[in-house]
Amino acid sequence: MTDLKPLDGEALLARLPLSGIRGKVTPNAGMDKITWFRTGGLAEVLFQPADEEDLIRFLKVLPEDVPLAVVGIGSNLLVRDGGIAGVVLRLPVKGFGEVQVVDGQTLLAGAGASDKSIAGAALEAGIAGFHFYHGIPGSLGGALRMNGSANGVETAARVVEVRALDRRGNRHTLSLADMGFSYRHCGVPDDLIFVSALLRGEKGDREDIRKAMDEVQDHRETVQPIREKTGGSTFRNPEGTSAWKVIDAAGCRGLQVGGAQMSPMHCNFMINTGDASAYDLELLGETVRRRVLDNSGICLHWEIRRIGRFLPGRVVVPAEEAERS
Secondary structure, three states: OOOOOOOOHHHHHHHOOOOOOOOEEEEEEEHHHOOOOOOOOEEEEEEEOOOHHHHHHHHHHOOOOOOEEEEOOOOOEEEOOOOEEEEEEEOOHHHHOOEEEOOOOEEEEEOOOEHHHHHHHHHHHOEEOOHHHHHOOOEHHHHHHOOOEEOOEEHHHOEEEEEEEOOOOOEEEEEHHHHOOEOOEOOOOOOOEEEEEEEEOEEOOHHHHHHHHHHHHHHHHHHOOOOOEEEEEOEOOOOOOOHHHHHHHOOOOOOEEOOEEEOOOOOOEEEEOOOOOHHHHHHHHHHHHHHHHHHHOOOOOEOOEEEOOOOOOOOOOOHHHHHHO
């Protein structure tokens, strides 16, 4: 890691054939402005397409040797301090955030639409079954990629079909079966970029829907540190128990590394108390994983997505590797 090549967004920008591209292209973009942790390194180039056609045009001319990473609104994302080489693609609300009512039970939503906006559109249309999205602080693209769920309802229960683009800009339509959903996971290759989805609920009473959404919000405000700089749930629930229970049993509630802390309020939430680096946050997470493994034999799996490069001398070793060494 000592010979880590510095990112050079201007040099990469010069390589990209951007004639006719209408979206926003930013070299050396600060990912700390995007992620909810408010920390992390630069994106060598950040691209925010104007719309789907603009994205297709960009993908068709993007050199194959340039890495491409797709991010959402940054609510469940940790960008390492060394930044992200290549192009980071972010689908903006303008162009990818529209939610259309197709009929009395069905919505067509762009992948850049926030989960809350989908819940709100369903409420206005009198479509029940989307109240759980009111409690997920992310976008539809992320919910599709990780089968986002809350209050006992999964994204998989609402998907009819998903529309996606591959790295070459070709369109694909995926059925529910094609998505390969399981707990906090979908089976679609990482190089497919979700652009929209057809979602189905059922006809409902607006007052009942509003009540269900209020209950979701009340629950979040009561048990989660939603006003902190956090990435939401840090680890997936192990089979047969909850992540917070095994974290608590291992004595990790309130555990702190640098400016990173496991929330005293909900110990499966990792928070930036003010000046945490991405290294602090990831090191804290792996420390928790190691202590839980030692205490209960349970290997926790990250729910927060971690991308980018470590800085030299600040590499975080996964708990499993630390156990073997």
